[in-house]
Each structure stands twice: as structure tokens, then as C-alpha cells.
Amino acid sequence: MQITIVGGGFGGVKAALELSKNKKSQITLISDKPYFQYYPALFGTATGYSHLESWVPLGQIFAGRDNVNVVIDSITTINKAEQVVTGTSGIHYPYHTLILALGSVTTYFGIEGLDQYAYGIKSEDEISELKQHLFDEFSRPNGADKNFLVVGAGPTGVELSSALGTYLTHLKKHYRQPQPRISISLIEAAPRVLPRMSEKASSLVTARLKSLGVHVELGKKVEAETVDSLIVSGKPIKSHTVIWTSGVANNPFFGANANQFTLSKNGKVVVDNYLRADQNIYVIGDNAATQFSGLAQTALRDGVFVARHILKKSKAKYVPKMPPVVVPVGANWAIFEYKKLRFTGLIGSLIRKAADVVGYSDVLPFGQALGVWHAQTIREDDSVIAKDVRKK
Numbered sequence: 001m002q003i004t005i006v007g008g009g010f011g012g013v014k015a016a017l018e019l020s021k022n023k024k025s026q027i028t029l030i031s032d033k034p035y036f037q038y039y040p041a042l043f044g045t046a047t048g049y050s051h052l053e054s055w056v057p058l059g060q061i062f063a064g065r066d067n068v069n070v071v072i073d074s075i076t077t078i079n080k081a082e083q084v085v086t087g088t089s090g091i092h093y094p095y096h097t098l099i100l101a102l103g104s105v106t107t108y109f110g111i112e113g114l115d116q117y118a119y120g121i122k123s124e125d126e127i128s129e130l131k132q133h134l135f136d137e138f139s140r141p142n143g144a145d146k147n148f149l150v151v152g153a154g155p156t157g158v159e160l161s162s163a164l165g166t167y168l169t170h171l172k173k174h175y176r177q178p179q180p181r182i183s184i185s186l187i188e189a190a191p192r193v194l195p196r197m198s199e200k201a202s203s204l205v206t207a208r209l210k211s212l213g214v215h216v217e218l219g220k221k222v223e224a225e226t227v228d229s230l231i232v233s234g235k236p237i238k239s240h241t242v243i244w245t246s247g248v249a250n251n252p253f254f255g256a257n258a259n260q261f262t263l264s265k266n267g268k269v270v271v272d273n274y275l276r277a278d279q280n281i282y283v284i285g286d287n288a289a290t291q292f293s294g295l296a297q298t299a300l301r302d303g304v305f306v307a308r309h310i311l312k313k314s315k316a317k318y319v320p321k322m323p324p325v326v327v328p329v330g331a332n333w334a335i336f337e338y339k340k341l342r343f344t345g346l347i348g349s350l351i352r353k354a355a356d357v358v359g360y361s362d363v364l365p366f367g368q369a370l371g372v373w374h375a376q377t378i379r380e381d382d383s384v385i386a387k388d389v390r391k392k
């Protein structure tokens with residue numbers, strides 16, 4: 001049985017691992033990067049911890065799986081009539097059964113200046129750009145930025161803003177920067193942080209952020225960014241360091257091939273009860289218009305579901321399932337919520353650490369997963385991964 005998978009992230013890798021257990025399967029996994037990106041750890045790498053926790057080579061994941069062929073290419077078009085996808089390399093990849101798991105991309109909602117001046121932490125390049133900028137700021141003889149602004153109080157914005165203070169203090173010492181005051185603000189348009197969690201969770205996390213010295217600015221709309229300011233609800237805030245964690249949109253592949261799919265209002269692909277967009281095309285993870293799409297655990301679950309369906313091990317219909325959520329807020333403190341269960345503080349933090357071990361062992365043998373997980377505790381020589389990729 002020949003299966004082509006596009007996307008080497010949570011959904012694509014999990015589907016390939018499950019499918020490869022059947023020795024009759026021949027899997028081609030096409031991804032635009034040679035590594036699997038563990039998004040939940042990116043805020044850690046962006047604030048000085050090891051890059052090993054964020055990027056796991058696909059070669060390591062599929063070592064010993066002879067029926068998985070990993071190809072690095074960026075797929076741009078699909079021709080359903082001819083059953084072929086085509087990459088930027090110009091190579092055509094014919095498929096028999098296709099799984100699309102391309103993930104999502106950042107969007108700035110057309111807000112002026114963000115594209116040019118804001119930083120992000122969604123990829124290796126974005127993190128390198130941000131860190132290079134921070135090194136530049138802290139090595140300026142006339143002082144670093146006073147205001148560091150994180151936009152978007154979803155899990156990523158909360159995790160990042162809560163870890164940023166410790167990192168900036170470390171840089172300040174390292175560069176012997178006399179800057180007396182560093183201010184970190186978390187700016188959110190909604191009336192509360194973590195709007196997808198309960199109101200109680202929002203108030204606990206707001207209090208925790210404030211105790212860490214983060215200014216939480218709610219109900220504030222970002223209107224534009226200039227070379228030295230962010231315009232928020234009509235007022236400029238002086239800053240060279242705006243980190244945008246807010247907008248996410250479906251992968252542009254689907255908009256570019258819109259005539260081949262039915263897209264929902266938010267641009268995701270409408271799928272049937274088996275996550276199919278067509279008889280032999282499955283769409284999973286962030287790309288599918290399912291209820292809990294947008295979470296790593298949903299993508300992993302989707303990968304397992306489609307593998308079982310393809311291998312005819314299950315005829316059960318797909319049932320969306322709300323995964324538990326656990327968000328770290330500074331060192332040794334996290335909030336965990338699942339249905340009516342809630343834990344905060346050290347217990348929440350231990351749950352998060354356990355969840356990360358489970359997350360890595362979803363794609364790696366347990367021993368290797370523990371090794372990668374351990375990297376979360378290693379502070380890295382920042383210059384090692386900083387590339388010269390200045391944005392402005």
C-alpha cells in the first residue's frame with residue numbers, strides 16, 4: 001500500500017509512524033524542513049534554552065523504518081484529476097493515498113508595519129532573528145530597549161512573556177548593560193488572558209503574570225507598528241521589540257489550491273467523518289476544519305485516526321475530543337485544565353513536564369524522548385544558534 005504524506009509535523013509524523021508499523025505500507029513523507037518542530041518548547045529556546053528541545057531531525061525519528069522515505073521539498077500544487085502533488089523543486093509526486101498535514105502560518109491581519117518590524121517565535125529563523133535582535137539591543141552602548149512588548153495572550157504569549165524577564169536579566173548581566181529598568185507588557189485585544197480557558201484560569205494566570213512583573217494590558221488593540229513604536233488603541237508605545245504571537249491562519253497551500261478543496265470560513269478544509277477531503281485525500285491537524293484543530297494533541301490523534309482508517313483497522317467515525325491544556329507561567333508554575341479539573345503551581349508544572357515527556361515519546365523511542373526532554377533544562381551558549389539574520 002502506497003501512502004504519501006505532506007508535512008513532517010505532529011500530524012504527518014504520527015501518521016507515518018503508525019502506518020509504518022504495517023510492513024506492507026510504503027510511505028513517502030514530504031516536508032519542507034528536515035526536522036520535526038516541537039512547538040510547545042519554542043518559547044524555551046527563544047529565551048535561552050537548548051535548541052535540541054525544539055527541533056528533532058526527521059532522520060532520527062524514522063531511523064530503522066525502512067518503509068518510510070523522507071523527502072525534503074515544499075509542496076505548492078495539487079492536481080486531483082492526475083493524482084499528483086508538485087514541489088518547488090519542480091518534481092511531481094504521484095500519489096495513491098494522500099495525507100495533508102501542512103500546519104498553520106502566522107498572520108498579521110493586515111496590520112501595518114508588523115510584517116516589517118515585529119518578531120515571532122514560530123520557527124528556527126524567527127527565533128534566530130529575535131535573539132540576534134536582543135543581542136544587538138543589549139550590546140548597544142547607549143542602552144537597550146526599555147519596553148519589550150508581547151502581543152497575544154494565548155498560551156504562546158503567556159509562556160513567552162512569563163519567561164522573558166529571566167532571560168532579559170541574564171542578557172543584561174552578560175552584556176554589562178547599565179539599563180536600570182526593563183518593562184515587559186503582554187497586550188491582548190480580548191478582555192482576558194487565555195480566552196480559550198475558563199475565566200478562573202484567566203484570573204489565576206493574570207495574577208501570576210503580575211507577580212512576575214509582566215504588565216497585562218487587556219482589551220487593547222494593536223493598530224500599527226513603526227520603526228520605534230507600537231500603536232496600541234490610538235497610543236504609541238516606544239519599543240524596538242514587539243513579539244507577535246497572536247494571529248494564526250491556515251497554510252497558504254489551501255488558498256492557492258482552493259479549487260481543489262471545500263474551505264470553511266476560516267480557510268480550513270472541510271472534511272468528512274473520516275477526515276477525508278476526497279475519497280483518497282485525508283486532511284489532518286491544523287488544516288482540518290474540526291472542532292479542536294489548532295492543538296498538537298489534536299494533530300497527533302488525527303494522525304493515529306487516519307492511519308487506522310487507511311489500514312482498515314477501524315471503521316469508526318471521527319469524534320472531536322477536547323484535549324487537556326497545560327500552560328507554564330514562569331519557573332515551576334503552570335496551570336492545567338481538563339474539563340472540571342484544574343491544578344496550578346508546582347503540581348501544574350510537574351504535569352507539564354510529564355506532558356512533554358509524553359509529547360516527545362509520541363515521536364521518539366522513550367529513551368531518546370527523555371534525552372530531548374532533558375535538553376529543556378540546559379541553558380545554551382546563545383551565540384551558537386544566533387545567526388546573522390537581522391530584520392531591520
Ligand SMILES: Cc1cc2nc3c(=O)[nH]c(=O)nc-3n(C[C@H](O)[C@H](O)[C@H](O)COP(=O)(O)OP(=O)(O)OC[C@H]3O[C@@H](n4cnc5c(N)ncnc54)[C@H](O)[C@@H]3O)c2cc1C
Pocket residue numbers: 006007008009010011012030031032033035036037039040041042043073074075076101102103104121122155156251253284285286287293294295296297298299
Ligand atoms: C509557538 C507555538 C506553541 C504551541 N504550543 C502548543 C502547546 O503547548 N500545546 C498544543 O497542543 N499545541 C501547541 N501549539 C499548536 C501546535 O503546535 C499545532 O496545533 C500543531 O503543530 C499542528 O500539527 P500539524 O501536524 O497540523 O502541523 P505542524 O506540526 O505545524 O506540521 C506541519 C509541517 O508541514 C511542513 N510544511 C508546511 N508547509 C509545507 C509545504 N508546502 N510542503 C511541505 N511541507 C510543509 C512544516 O514545515 C511542518 O513540518 C503551538 C503552536 C505554536 C506556534
